[in-house]
Amino acid sequence: MNVVLVGLGRIGKLVARRLLLQDDPGLNWVGAVEKTRDPELFSYLLNYDSTYGKLDRRVEHTTDSLTVQGSSDVPLFDDLALAIEETSPDLVVDCSGSQRSAEILLSLDRTRSTRHLFAQALDVVKRDNDSKVWVYGINDSDFERRKIPRFIINPGCLNNCLIPLISCLNEQHRITKGSFVSVHSITNTQPGLDKAQRSPRWSRASKSNLVPAAHDSMGLVAHFFPELKGKLVGRTVRAPVDHTSYVTCNFEIKERTDTDSVLRCLTSTKIIPTVFGVDQEPLVSSDYLTDSRSCVVDGTSIRVVDGSTVLVSAWYNNEHAFACRMVDIANQISRAS
Template sequence: MRIAINGFGRIGRTILRQVLAMPQETDIQVVLINDIAPLETCAYLFKYDSTFGPYPGEVAQGDAALTVDGRSFPMTHSPDLTRVDLSGVDVLLDCTGIARTSDVASQGLTAGAGKVLISGPSPAAEVTIVLGANEDKLGNARIVSNASCTTNGLAPLVAVLDQIGGIASAHMTTIHCYTNSQPMVDAPRGDLARSRAGALSMVPTTSSATHLIDEILPHLAGRISGAAVRVPTASVSAVDLVVSLARGMSPEAFQTELRGATDQSSVLGWTDQPLVSSDLRTRPESLVIAGPETRMVGDTQVRIFGWYDNEWGFSARMLDVARLMAGR
């Protein structure tokens, strides 16, 4: 599978790190990277990462290319992707965060890519796919959204819970690390609370997962609400989900069924250890359920807590969904 990366920010750089960690004979080949930042800046930020640590190998900048461990990745720096030759690219991974209109989202197709996968919610996508929840809806769509990191953690869990006991209603709170959408010092934003310094306070706000879950699992539309609290940590977030089950069951039966379903899932993980957020850094799962934090009240109300590395896990799903798209 030949892929190109448009936008070499947090997700774009993490995707490349994951590809480089694969065996040399991997089916994924990164044939081009496009970013508006200078090559020197891109190379520096790839080598020195405040979250994941320095890249352990050799990083250099060649002739219009980023060279990592002797492997050369051609780089372009065009704000207009239609000016870049993407012929022969199976899937363009658009990691810019700006592909929200059809004219922007379709630039990769115009440039020659077979399909486009957007690293976030986008009204321009033909379909929004979350692995473990609705990948059967992919079809042969050419512009696909990979949803959000929180939705990738929430939707597979909701799908499993709906199979186990049915969902009458639920509320999700994501405890989410700060991101570039928040200022480092108080500065105006559309949301007054998110105008406050992200590294100094816990900030209550909204989550795109609230409406995306209705799109991904439409038979549960209107039953699940959600909110977010941004917290002063740089990586790894959590889903705290309280569910009223449609069918009553004992705590022992629920725990057994949840653990069994998690073991069979390709995107859900489980831990029985008393972990903290930093322990989950670079975990590839969409969500790692914390077994000791599962609680049940009566025979229908249950609380599930799970961790997710909102950059590393989401980037892993970008590659997984790109594989599915390329195979269609």
């Protein structure tokens, strides 16, 4: 399956690295789209990363392409429509988070067989009748052969963590309401030093502050658990670390339980271990630098208050693990096509 990658920012870069290093031959990277069309710069940024280190496979460049030993050249475009016209991809993986690129993809000729995977639940995509949210490891059966829609949404790192956790607990303990606070690592959307941005708090230096931030997880959680619509609320706080986030949840449950029962529930889940796990060691964020799981429950955090309130926390690498899910979904689309 031929793949065009849109956006070589933090997520796009990690998706590209994953494509270059994976053993699965089903995905063939045939093009990339970036508004800054500079192959020399992006070959450098693919080879070296301040957080994840040096790439194990060398990327070179020509005047208009990225080149990888043993692979075909990957042309770099600054025009999305032109990239699709010249490469005829089977799948466009959009990691840009751009409303404009989503609008372009939605407007393209619908007689094409090209499918589109978005790394963000943009409203313009969610409104399309031929779009569907895919939380890998949870609703994979909805995307079997001949069921894959034209537009697929990977709904974000926090949703990829919360939805498996809620799914697991809800099976045995029936959550009635709850709340969460996510301590989230900084991203490129925040300034390094104070700079006028979209809101007062977002204008403050990311490396010097804890920054309360808005979030949009509740709508998609309710999409998977309609009975919890309006009964879950959450907050996020951006913290000055380069990677990995930590969400703490407080759930009210219908059936009385205890700490051991909750732990057994979480460790005996049928959710695939590449997506969900439980760690019972006292680990910290740096221990999850290259952890590819969407949700890793902190087993030391589990508490039950008065038999009906469950407190539980989980780690998620909001960059690396999320990029892994993008490639997992792309691989499954390839196998189902």
